[in-house]
Amino acid sequence: MRRILISACLLAGVLGTNYTVHAQSKLGNVLGNLSQDQIGKGLKEALDKGIQEQVSQLAKPDGFFKNEMVKIMLPEELQKVDKTLRSMGMGSVADQGLQLLNRAAEDAVKEATPIFVQAIKELTFNDAKNILLGGQSSATTYLKEKTSKQLAGKFAPxxxxxxxxxxxxxxWEGIFTKYNSLPLVSPVDPNLTNYVTEKTMDGVFTMIAVEENKIRGNEDNSRSTTLLKDVFGKQDNTANTSSSTSTSTKKNTKDNTKKTETSTEKKKSILDLFGK
Incomplete structure (x- = not known):
């Protein structure tokens, strides 16, 4: 019994080692001759590009208000207020209130850049490797996990x-006063600071993801430097390899199925002959 256990442990160790070697070999095939430094710099450059191209635009006047992807709309609680005001001919007041919520978001976004820069500096090779091979929005997810708490703390005040x-x-205090004075309505008094903070963060990460995915798909030649082309070209190779492997697997499965069917048909015909 003891010998069996020892043998099993040795076998598990060998299999584990082989699996690790196989995984490292596969990773080497994907990354090719790119150094850790190149991969790290490439991912940092992509993240930096997302911040420069997209986040900086959000900080400009109308960066939120005229961008339908991130425009901050009224919370559900206030939509009934908006509807009531417009029905009373006070649409301009409602429009002004909505615009000012977006202005606050545009002001807050300026605080994001230093926090993002620090998160990018802390990017490890393992982080970079996972981001590169992780697919759509992986870099954005990394930033979100690393910075959300800090951003909320900076944005809110x-x-x-x-x-x-x-x-x-x-x-909005004037709007609430007018609305709450109407007969047969439930009074409202939402926390606009918390709401706008949450929506500002959503908007920032939405636009970073837009730029990241443009680079991944090389839309509009977004891989604008040699480093971006080299690093994200490896991602393309991975996708192509996976696609080829999938196609090959399907073909082999189909061929094996045909062989099985042919074999079954032959076996059936032989049995029929012997039965006669």
Whole structure:
């Protein structure tokens, strides 16, 4: 019994070693002659490009308000307020309130860049490898996991102050007062700071993902440097290899099925002959 256990342990060790060697070999085939430094720099450059191309645009006037992908709409609780105001001919007041929410988001986004830069600096080779081979939005997911808590902490006070400075707090207080004074309505008093903070973060990561996926798909020649072309070209090779493997597997399965069917048919005909 003891010999069997020892043999089993040795076999498990050998199989585990072979699996590790196989995995490392496969990774080497995918990454080719790219160094760890190149992969790390390539991913950092892609993330930096996402921040420069997209996040910086959100910080401009109308960066949120005129971008339908991230425009901050009213929370569900306030949609009934908006509808009521418009039915009373106060659509301009509702429009102003909505615009000011987006202005607060545009002000807050300026705080994001230093936090993102630090997260990019902390990118390890293992992080970079997982991002490169992880598919759509993997880099964005990395940033989201690394920075969300810090962003919320930075955004909230800026948004609260901005809502006051741009007059949003005053405008919305006036809207709430008017609405709450109407007969047969339930009073509303939502926390706009928390709501705008959450939507600002959603908008930032949405736009970073847009740029990342453009680079991954090389849309509009988004791989604008040699480094981006080299690093993300490896991702293309991985996808092509997976596709070829899948096609080959399907073909082999189909061929084996045909052989089995042919064999079954022959066997059936032989039995029929012997039965006669």
């Amino acid at each position: 800026v948004i609260e102050e901005s809502l006051a400075q741009v007059g949003a707090t005053k405008v």
